[in-house]
């Protein structure tokens with residue numbers, strides 16, 4: 090039995106640090122969410138309801154996002170990570186307080202106590218109204234920081250980001266249906282969403298699973314995350330039984346997971362599942378998660394279909410922006426303290 094203290098304060102008991110490959114995560118064909126027919130949309134939503142409640146993780150296939158965007162983003166990521174460290178440190182994430190944007194260096198942060206820090210580097214960027222065709226305020230200033238001398242980097246990453254904004258707005262409607270709420274229930278909260286994205290680079294890990302993580306066990310902050318991973322493998326999900334299950338790559342599929350705000354807003358009906366990455370593939374691994382959440386000004390409180398006299402609200406009501414800032418600062422403080 091191993092104990093893990095999470096950034097959100099939860100203390101976990103994990104049966105073993107080794108991975109099981111027998112079990113697999115649910116696969117949902119999400120193409121029906123684009124249907125004109127509400128009954129078809131509801132059918133997809135019910136599948137998602139089950140997956141979000143029982144596992145908190147699922148693959149989305151037939152999602153309609155052109156694979157060229159991810160290919161281009163991985164290509165751009167490679168050219169960024171190849172830059173000399175001094176260049177990358179010009180956009181070091183600690184330069185912007187309370188936010189999680191810019192460069193996250195290799196073996197610099199750790200999510201769990203290990204002999205060595207996490208074996209990954211990342212570049213993070215946040216929502217920018219200029220790249221949102223439906224922006225409420227197109228003149229809103231951006232908080233992002235970008236490397237100099239890397240032509241096309243920002244535009245390529247935002248081409249993918251803009252596609253994902255539209256996919257996630259659609260997914261949010263599906264989640265509303267999944268919670269047996271009107272489809273538009275969350276629309277006002279995602280006009281100006283929290284929509285951070287990152288590209289991650291994980292070298293092959295030589296150290297043992299006990300000594301190091303690629304990214305240590307954690308949950309995500311916002312409502313849900315859509316991960317694009319390459320074919321290396323290494324993403325692992327903690328099952329309710331306390332065992333690590335491999336989220337094996339499925340070509341072209343997204344891996345979608347519930348994050349902490351949705352767990353709070355559904356009074357734990359949706360589970361924000363712990364996950365980590367260990368790249369033992371023998372080659373480099375790249376991934377590109379998109380973190381989608383509600384407007385910083387919105388209040389995180391349980392939705393009416395998830396509370397009752399027998400099942401009262403479990404979490405204090407909180408402003409989304411305060412919650413995000415608290416979590417970003419904890420993540421940057423090293424994670425486990």
Ligand SMILES: O=C(O)CCC(=O)C(=O)O
Nearest residue numbers: 289316318324366376378
């Ligand atoms: O690299 C991955 O597949 C997942 C990364 C992740 O969990 C995160 O950045 O929060």
Ligand SMILES: [Fe+2]
Nearest residue numbers: 307308309364
């Ligand atoms: Fe994550």
